[in-house]
Amino acid sequence: MSRPRPATAVNAPRPTRRAALATEGTADVIVVGGGIVGCAAAYFLARQGARVTLVERDSLGSHASGFALGGLTPFPGHNKPPEYLAWTREAFRLHATLAEELKNETGVATSFQQRDGLWIALSPQDRDDLCGIISHYRQLGFAVDWLEPQEATAREPLLSPALLGAMVSPETAVVEPYRLVLAVAQAAEKRGVQVRHGEVAGLERQGGRVTGVTLRHGTLSAPRVVLALGPWSEEANGWLGSPIPVGPLKGQILRLRLPGKPLTCYVSWHASYAATKEDGLVWAGSTEEEVGYDEQPTVAARNAILHDLVQMAPALAEAQLVRQTACLRPLSADGLPVLGPVPGIEGLVVATGGGRRGILLGPLLGRVAAELVQGRTPSMPLGPFLPARFAHGVQPTPRSAWEWNA
Ligand SMILES: Cc1cc2nc3c(=O)[nH]c(=O)nc-3n(C[C@H](O)[C@H](O)[C@H](O)COP(=O)(O)OP(=O)(O)OC[C@H]3O[C@@H](n4cnc5c(N)ncnc54)[C@H](O)[C@@H]3O)c2cc1C
Known part of the structure; x- marks a missing residue:
């Protein structure tokens, strides 16, 4: 997968006085990871001052944050705790x-745009x-x-003649994920967030408190740290204990x-989906492959998606x-988000x-991570998500054929 983009957001605004102050060692909070979660945490922290x-x-x-489809529904899926429903609803509204x-x-x-979602039935x-x-x-x-x-088929004429019907909902939207990340990052920079290129290799600690992060070359100090490492989160196990x-x-x-008319709806069948995006192309996905940190597109996946x-x-x-693009989702052992403090490490x-x-x-x-790391009362329930x-140990949650898309 290509990584062509610069480490700072495009069209970075002129530094403000606050930005000039946030030099190495003077940050209140270090956020590690420039995906959607890390950028959003930085943005909401900056909004809090x-x-x-x-x-x-x-x-x-x-x-993944720059290459995902960007399909959004507030539906909770199956076998999820009730708190998850509160999250999906609020996340959609946000x-x-x-x-x-x-x-x-x-x-x-x-480019957040609400459009009908169709979940199609091709068998009894x-x-x-x-x-x-x-x-x-x-x-x-x-x-x-x-x-x-x-x-x-009146709503979506391209659907198969073998169709037995479809579930429809207007509570579906698509967004352009890469532009979302850039918009959040740019808004964060405008509010003084310093974006820095570097690889974090550990935590700086004093007693039970975090005091910064260890970079491959040097350290950065701050009394609070948010780790938003996406699928690389397990790398932190050794730092966290x-x-x-x-x-x-x-x-x-x-x-x-596709010559001719675009897909007007967001169409799903089991774990597969297709939607016409803003670039006029039909984006179709996806696969679920447990192959470690390999981000190379493959012929086998292309054939499976086309099928x-x-x-x-x-x-x-x-x-x-x-x-064709490939990227990695951060999936927890029980399928739920992981959000909150780590026992024994204050400020993290x-x-x-x-x-x-x-x-x-x-x-x-990102918003709730910002609240938590600043010691505020979280605006959302956390119970089932706490690290x-x-x-x-972990109880894996059973999944249905429609688990992720409906
Ligand atoms: C094919 C595909 C389609 C998807 N479609 C959708 C969809 O339609 N709707 C939806 O809601 N979700 C979708 N997702 C899921 C979504 O893309 C991810 O869950 C989300 O982007 C994860 O964001 P993140 O910020 O946690 O992780 P990432 O985007 O992976 O960001 C983590 C960042 O941390 C950085 N990092 C890691 N370790 C370090 C370190 N030690 N030091 C410094 N930096 C570090 C990484 O370089 C990376 O940039 C899709 C995912 C895939 C793969």
């Missing part, structure tokens, strides 16, 4: 608010599953409906040019492949584990 240094070893948004605020602050559009089993999901989500107060095949079981789940996306895409919309067999907060919903959850994870839950 903190002096922040953000450290990234590659480039901002150069991993994207809508941020789209306005970031446009005003930076001029960068995150799919239809039964989706009917069950509809009744569950209605009980939770979501606007979901069943469409007969002709109603679904406690397990943070969050590792990489590789996913790949194809970008295709599902053609099941959903046969006309897409004619589309021309323009680009870990924020990671967004999994397949990390663009949805990222800004909110301390891993101290006594």
